[in-house]
Amino acid sequence: MYRMGFSETIFLFFLALLIFGPKRLPEIARQVGKALNEFRRASNEFKAQLQSEISQLEMESQRQILPPAEPPAGSVATLPSTATTIEAPPEKSSEMKVAPDA
Numbered sequence: 110m111y112r113m114g115f116s117e118t119i120f121l122f123f124l125a126l127l128i129f130g131p132k133r134l135p136e137i138a139r140q141v142g143k144a145l146n147e148f149r150r151a152s153n154e155f156k157a158q159l160q161s162e163i164s165q166l167e168m169e170s171q172r173q174i175l176p177p178a179e180p181p182a183g184s185v186a187t188l189p190s191t192a193t194t195i196e197a198p199p200e201k202s203s204e205m206k207v208a209p210d211a
Contacts, residue, residue, distance in 0.1 A: 113121075129137055 126134055
């Protein structure tokens with residue numbers, strides 16, 4: 110995009126001075142400044158509103174309840190809830206067995 114240089118700015122200033130005159134030029138400049146300020150404020154409010162809506166949508170998407178995870182492959186299954194008896198492991202004998210020397 111083309112940017113205006115210093116010489117083009119001076120030319121436009123003198124052209125506006127000739128068209129509007131020295132009495133109306135400060136009034137027009139104030140009106141243009143107020144309009145630009147109002148536009149900037151409205152633009153900032155619009156950006157802030159968009160940001161708040163985006164953050165609200167992100168918060169809602171994070172709150173979604175995830176389904177339960179599948180058990181990993183090769184994992185041990187749990188006992189069904191209908192089982193009422195659990196067998197105790199066999200008791201170890203109190204004697205220690207010694208392996209013969211080879």
